Amino acid sequence: MAENTGGEGLLFLTDEQLRKGIEAMFFAYRGFTADPDRILETKDYGRAHHRAVHFIHRSPGTTVSNLLLILGVTKQSLNRVLRSLIDDGLVRSEKGKVDARERHLHLTDKGQMLERELSDAQRARMRAAYRTAGPQAVAGFRQVLEAMMDPEMRRQYNRLKEGG
Amino acid sequence: MAENTGGEGLLFLTDEQLRKGIEAMFFAYRGFTADPDRILETKDYGRAHHRAVHFIHRSPGTTVSNLLLILGVTKQSLNRVLRSLIDDGLVRSEKGKVDARERHLHLTDKGQMLERELSDAQRARMRAAYRTAGPQAVAGFRQVLEAMMDPEMRRQYNRLKEGG
DNA sequence: TTGGAAAGTCAACAAGGCTGACATAAATTC
DNA sequence: GAATTTATGTCAGCCTTGTTGACTTTCCAA
Numbered sequence: 001m002a003e004n005t006g007g008e009g010l011l012f013l014t015d016e017q018l019r020k021g022i023e024a025m026f027f028a029y030r031g032f033t034a035d036p037d038r039i040l041e042t043k044d045y046g047r048a049h050h051r052a053v054h055f056i057h058r059s060p061g062t063t064v065s066n067l068l069l070i071l072g073v074t075k076q077s078l079n080r081v082l083r084s085l086i087d088d089g090l091v092r093s094e095k096g097k098v099d100a101r102e103r104h105l106h107l108t109d110k111g112q113m114l115e116r117e118l119s120d121a122q123r124a125r126m127r128a129a130y131r132t133a134g135p136q137a138v139a140g141f142r143q144v145l146e147a148m149m150d151p152e153m154r155r156q157y158n159r160l161k162e163g164g
Numbered sequence: 165m166a167e168n169t170g171g172e173g174l175l176f177l178t179d180e181q182l183r184k185g186i187e188a189m190f191f192a193y194r195g196f197t198a199d200p201d202r203i204l205e206t207k208d209y210g211r212a213h214h215r216a217v218h219f220i221h222r223s224p225g226t227t228v229s230n231l232l233l234i235l236g237v238t239k240q241s242l243n244r245v246l247r248s249l250i251d252d253g254l255v256r257s258e259k260g261k262v263d264a265r266e267r268h269l270h271l272t273d274k275g276q277m278l279e280r281e282l283s284d285a286q287r288a289r290m291r292a293a294y295r296t297a298g299p300q301a302v303a304g305f306r307q308v309l310e311a312m313m314d315p316e317m318r319r320q321y322n323r324l325k326e327g328g
Numbered sequence: 329t330t331g332g333a334a335a336g337t338c339a340a341c342a343a344g345g346c347t348g349a350c351a352t353a354a355a356t357t358c
Numbered sequence: 359g360a361a362t363t364t365a366t367g368t369c370a371g372c373c374t375t376g377t378t379g380a381c382t383t384t385c386c387a388a
Contacts, residue, residue: 013294018287019222021294021306023324025196026215027317028309030236032189046374051190058183064335072194077376079336101334101385123182129311130177130185133304140297140304142185145192147293153191160187210343228366241345243367265354265365333386339379346373356363 035121043114048073048081050118053107056091057115058160061104063096070156090114199285207278212237212245214282217271220255221279222324225268227260234320254278 036050055070056062064082068075082105085091090111096102107115130138149157200214219234220226228246232239246269249255254275260266271279294302313321 013291015287017302018290018294019283021290021302022196022218022283022286023222023321024306024309025193027321028312029189029193030317031313032186034314048375054186058187065333073375074377075335076337076378080375083336096334099334099386101383103335119183119186122186123179125312126182126185127177129308130182132311133307136300137304137307138181138185140301141308142188143297143301144293144305145188147296148192148289149195150198153194157187157191212344229364237344238346239366240347240368244344247367260365263355263365267366329388331386331388333384335382335384337380337382340377342377343375344373345375347371349369351368352366354364354366356361358359358361 031125032122035125036118039118039121045084045114048077049085052078052081052085053090053111053115053118056105057107057112057119060106063102063104065102067105070160072153085111195289196286199289200282203282203285209248209278212241213249216242216245216249217254217275217279217282220269221271221276221283224270227266227268229266231269234324236317249275 033047037047040046040050051071052067055067059066064075064078068078071078082091082093086093088110089108092106092108092111093103094106096104133141146154146157197211201211204210204214215235216231219231223230228239228242232242235242246255246257250257252274253272256270256272256275257267258270260268297305310318310321
């Protein structure tokens, strides 16, 4: 079957093409989470912990509210996860100095270690995929993903993208 | 910040680049599931039902074992979902003619209707993203996703890709 | 000083994963 | 033909991670 996904600028969006994209997202996301999941399992954490650790690492000193926005879960759900990370000494929560209602979140050294382990694994897979596909494919990959986001999430993504 | 994701064939895989890819996957997957999730909510189904319906539609007459392979869950987990779909008259389960131990799964008309509704929504978003990003980006998108899959999942994906 | 925002907590619930144990029918092997 | 294996289904119980609702404490700002 001729794929016709080439760069000739034609529209080619058959249902078949779109379905393949949908299934690619499904199977790829499984791969994407597989390595961290294996690590987390050995440590009695889950994906929710990974996400929190990732974004705290990404934006040290971020507040709970901000994290809620990014993760898109309820504070009760996030709190449960943060609670265990704080109790286990991976995350430090500090009262804000300008606004003392806010809690600013940081990874401890122990938290950094877990983050490192998880992101090393995830980056390794991403790196391998990027190498296999090549730079041009990577640019396209990012473009399509970005276009697939909800506008609000795209805002969050771009905010993070430019160091912040 | 110069992005340097262009097509000049150099290696550019900084941790920063990889992190962006990781976050793009995270946020994009949220968008990817958002529309079906909204529809499913109104019908008291979840993502697990969507996945079952999708792959039964995709491979009519598929067996329970095959579905287990593709979805990567336990039979107990799948059974709970199939049970409700069968009881609600969306899926028909038939004893195999050559091997009567197997159950062959089909969508009923009602099941086809739900599948249509869900996939229309998901395709609409995918189509919009593809249009925005352009054909060349789409090819790259698919290449990277494919490279990101576990080998076993890539096999499943390719099996499905070529009608079947 | 009071209203509302930020955060935390308790309780209860649901979806959808998981394991383990067991049942049944049918196919396959010995 | 008997024994074993395979495909499926089901019961029971557990876990994670999401949800809603109610309530409190803290504290900024009008």
